[in-house]
Amino acid sequence: MAAHINRREFLRLAGLGGVVFASGLGYTADAATSKGSKLEEFYWVQLSDSHWGFEGPPVNPDAKGTLKKAVEEVNGLSQQPDFVVFTGDLTHTTDDPVERRKRMTEFRDIVAGLNVKTVKFMPGEHDASLDRGKAYREFFGEPNYTFEHKGIHFIVLDNVSDPAAMIGETQLEWLKTDLAKLDKNARIVVFTHRPLFDLYPQWDWATRDGAKAVELLMPYANVTVFYGHIHQEHHHMTGHIAHHAAKSLIFPLPAPGSAPKRQPIPWNAAEPYKGLGFRSVEAAAESASKYELNEYLIKKA
């Protein structure tokens, strides 16, 4: 508990913490997991949309440096997270399969510099949609999987290997089977790339069959979704399920529907790296549905 307080105090004193946000708003669930164990307090870091290989000086003249800065900043956290998760678009798309693998190799080498050695990955459409995840699998393994950590059941959903942005019936059946093993009060976190709800279909910010996944998750009291894709912080509730989008590490995009086009926001030399960053997510011990989110901005120096 003391460590918990110290970390919060550090964030506050260092001015690093963004808005502290509790998901599962207004909902308190039984503080027990599917296995009946007590909840443990810990935190992880979410990074997203690094688009390694992207070149576009007007939107990010430091495209080759921003991911490395993020790795350094995570390494510089006073207390290291239990794990780091990348929620897709690790690399920027290319039509060349050789170049795709080169980018994945370089990305993997940079991320190997994280002090935290437990790193979870999933693809974005830039990584996987042109070859249905073939290259991604060679480097990072299966695009959908589950894992357990300190009382939380984590589910990684792949909604990009199908270029039509679908989870697909096979994976939905896999999800259904996985969920069937869990207590309805189990603490569940879903990682995915695209929003599972229709955030803004006009900009393709949706998953065509995402509603089917949400429907399967809905009977469970303590579900929270973390995703990427939209290159900005965003929070949304579908019923009692909270969905949190993360910032990008390459360029920010406008708020949904706020601009005529979904174009990257140009780099502002007066405020370099504005809108780029990552977040920490702290799993609270007092409630199975609450998390504290701290937003970090990439620093200039």
Place this chain on the structure above:
Amino acid sequence: MKQNKVGTKGIASALGIVLLIGAASLVLAKPKDQGERVVPIKVKRFEYMPKEVTLKKGVPVVLELKSLDVPHGFNLPDLGVRADVLPGQTARVHIVPKQTGRFVFHCDIFCGTGHEELEGAIVVKE
């Protein structure tokens, strides 16, 4: 993508697959109805041709979509219609525009480096 597996001309016509949503209807490979204006739209990486289509409010049209290279999508969320546009096939989207305005459509099947710029617009006038 799965829609296209049943979207061959013969099968779709036989089944009469019709989606009626809001101001438009989508029929995959259904022969055009009598009296509908036909608007051909071709798509390739990374361009719809034409990029903008002007329609008259209340006048039914059928958009005939063809891909010149790889699978593309045609998604017009404001009118509630979408179609897979596969090479060698024709996707037909029936529209009866009921309100004026500019409605953007985009490709929703990831098709390469310029996918995110692949879009066009339907402009409906009085």
